[in-house]
Amino acid sequence: MEKELTMPKLRPEMESGVLCAWLKEEGDVVSAGEPIYEIETDKVVNQIEATESGVLKKQLIEEGDTVPVSSPVAILETK
């Protein structure tokens, strides 16, 4: 089953975020709890964890792209 991973709202006033690095490549197996990508906010770099296990099927954006909160960033193939 395909699941869309979306840009999280890391702080109440956040409207968009910059994906600064991919930690998993397309085709990589991802376990729940493993970080998939990084988003930089004013204070820190947040490593966003997978909430389900699966295979990273598609990276929808590139490193450095700014994406609105709740927009899709990747597709995870789950069982």
Add this chain to the structure above:
Amino acid sequence: MEKKPEWLKVRYNQEAVNEVAALMRDLKLNTVCKEANCPNLGECYRKHTSTFMILGSNCTRNCKFCNVTCGKPEPVDPEEPMNVALAAKKLNLRHVVLTCSTRDDLPDGGAEQFAKSVRAIREVCPGTTVETLISDMKGDPASLDIVIASHPEVLNHNVETVKELQSVVRSKATYERSLGVLRYCKEKDPTILTKTGFMVGLGETEEQIDRLLDDILETGCDILTIGQYLQPSPQHHPLARYATPEDFARYKELALKKGFRHVASAPLARSSYKAWEALEDVHDLY
């Protein structure tokens, strides 16, 4: 934005965050984790822990380092003390940290709401320890007496920065008043552990930090936290530097050598981060 060093990476799990956030919303509670945009929120919420911020989310002060919103204060919620206790029970917290927005508009600075919250936690969660992380309550002994009489295990009040940067960073607070709060509480009830914390990276010097440690220790303070200042937005006090983990280790060694009983010193150490560890460490010695 300056590139973040490797040691400022944190993990974030949306599902774990949603769970605690929903509980807080249901009980109409605020956490300083959310209001201050704490970098440890993801980790702490995942571990089912948080720091309650009582007396509303709007602060009557506008300190240049802090992310909490300055705005019109909200009416004090009479249900809040019991809701805090119920949330603490649901989260199965063994140590509850209560903090507040600074309420200069209230005659007692919010002291009574602190005391009521401590009492509610005692009633609902027997055996759970409590830490009150208070504002300076304008240094008013009558207000401080109310908090002291509720007898939290730990009474925490942050000095935030060195003497020389106080007026720039905390416009309505003073160094002497904050030290006075710590000293007064310790003298009034020496069985309560006192605790304070400060940030590095605001522009302070090593000599100023050394004097700060001496001044805090002179109040009889037991527990100290030292963490990296993280600039919440371009409108806040500018970041002067990122101290390294080695710098924090050095500050810890220095503080322990001077006589503090417990020191948490690390880039992402915060006032209430793993607060129970400090209490357990010091309680064994007590």
